[in-house]
Amino acid sequence: MRLQGLLSQAALLFCVLPSAAVAASWTFTEGSVSVATKGAGVGGGLKEQLAPSKALSKPVKLGAADTLKVILTTQDGKTTKRPHQAFLLVQDSSKKLDISYPFSIKESGKAKLELTQKDLPSQFLRSSTPLSATIVIASFGSSEGYNSEAFPLTIELDPNVPVPVVDKGVRYGKLPEIHHIFRTDPKSPSIAISSVFLLFVIATFSPLIGAWGYLGGNVNHLSKALSDAPLSHALFVGSIFGIEAVLFLYYTTWNLFQTLPVLSALGVIAFLSGSRALTEVQERRLAGLR
Numbered sequence: 397m398r399l400q401g402l403l404s405q406a407a408l409l410f411c412v413l414p415s416a417a418v419a420a421s422w423t424f425t426e427g428s429v430s431v432a433t434k435g436a437g438v439g440g441g442l443k444e445q446l447a448p449s450k451a452l453s454k455p456v457k458l459g460a461a462d463t464l465k466v467i468l469t470t471q472d473g474k475t476t477k478r479p480h481q482a483f484l485l486v487q488d489s490s491k492k493l494d495i496s497y498p499f500s501i502k503e504s505g506k507a508k509l510e511l512t513q514k515d516l517p518s519q520f521l522r523s524s525t526p527l528s529a530t531i532v533i534a535s536f537g538s539s540e541g542y543n544s545e546a547f548p549l550t551i552e553l554d555p556n557v558p559v560p561v562v563d564k565g566v567r568y569g570k571l572p573e574i575h576h577i578f579r580t581d582p583k584s585p586s587i588a589i590s591s592v593f594l595l596f597v598i599a600t601f602s603p604l605i606g607a608w609g610y611l612g613g614n615v616n617h618l619s620k621a622l623s624d625a626p627l628s629h630a631l632f633v634g635s636i637f638g639i640e641a642v643l644f645l646y647y648t649t650w651n652l653f654q655t656l657p658v659l660s661a662l663g664v665i666a667f668l669s670g671s672r673a674l675t676e677v678q679e680r681r682l683a684g685l686r
Contacts, residue, residue: 420473421540422533423448424507427468429547434461444547446531452547455526460554464511466499466546468531472539476505480535484509486520486549487528493519496532513551518560526550584647617685625676631669638662 427446444452446468458464470479478501487494495517499507513521520527526548534541553559584590621629639662646655 420538422479422535422542423471424468424531424533424542425471425476427531427546428466429456430465430467431456431458432463432465433459434463446546448542449544451545455548455550456529457550457552458511458513459552460513460557462512464549466507466509466511466531468499468507470501470505470507470533472535472537477535478503478505479533482507482531482533484511484546485530485532486516487530488520488523488525489528490523490525491519493517495520513553516551521551521553521559523551617680620680620685621673621676624679625672628669628672628676631665632673635662635666635669639666 424446425448427448428443429446429452430441430443432441441462442456444456446452446466456464466484469476470482471477472479481498482501483496483498485494485496497509497511497515499509501507527550529546529549530544531546532541532543534543639659642650642655642658642662646652
């Protein structure tokens with residue numbers, strides 16, 4: 397009895413193995429292609445049923461005012477399911493060109509695609525032979541994808557509308573030399589305008605000297621300051637005049653790359669010597685000298 401049971405189980409296993417070895421594949425059902433002409437009303441256009449792996453014998457004609465609609469339901473084996481990818485591949489075998497249009501798919505597997513002449517590249521509009529429309533369905537997993545021609549497509553142009561000019565595509569290779577046109581260098585204002593503003597700057601020295609004399613500026617300590625810290629005061633005053641000279645050169649002839657290094661060096665000298673000069677002034681103030 398035990399041997400008979402083992403034999404029956406083995407026979408059942410051998411019967412199941414062939415069916416399990418055959419992997420499921422993607423396909424579709426309830427497929428149809430229709431062409432609706434603008435203003436033709438309901439049922440005024442072409443409608444054909446699509447069958448898997450069987451292309452239509454007659455080409456589908458797409459006019460300038462027509463809308464091509466493809467409807468189908470995707471299946472994984474016998475189960476309606478939404479795939480990872482599903483699109484209509486339009487090919488021009490004579491020019492070796494192709495373009496794909498993805499379907500709009502719901503979770504139930506219902507897929508729809510609408511196409512007009514405006515959606516096609518200009519190269520396809522000039523094709524003298526029928527285009528090939530192929531349905532491609534694929535997804536993750538072990539199921540085999542679907543890739544088969546559905547119908548030939550013929551483009552009927554409007555004779556009153558000129559065909560768009562085909563743009564020359566970008567090709568790798570030698571390109572024409574590029575000639576750069578740089579902006580002209582900025583120019584300084586005229587001498588007359590600069591002289592006017594120079595006079596304004598010089599005129600401010602008179603009120604400054606007058607205010608200094610009115611407030612009691614004392615120059616009697618100049619000799620003591622120079623004797624206590626001659627180098628600091630000389631470098632500080634010299635660096636101030638040097639900075640002014642550098643700014644003048646930058647305004648007249650120098651550029652930024654010539655100005656910045658010299659200005660940075662003079663700034664460091666002014667900072668170090670000015671600190672020592674202010675220390676000397678503080679010492680005189682603490683000593684009661686005013």
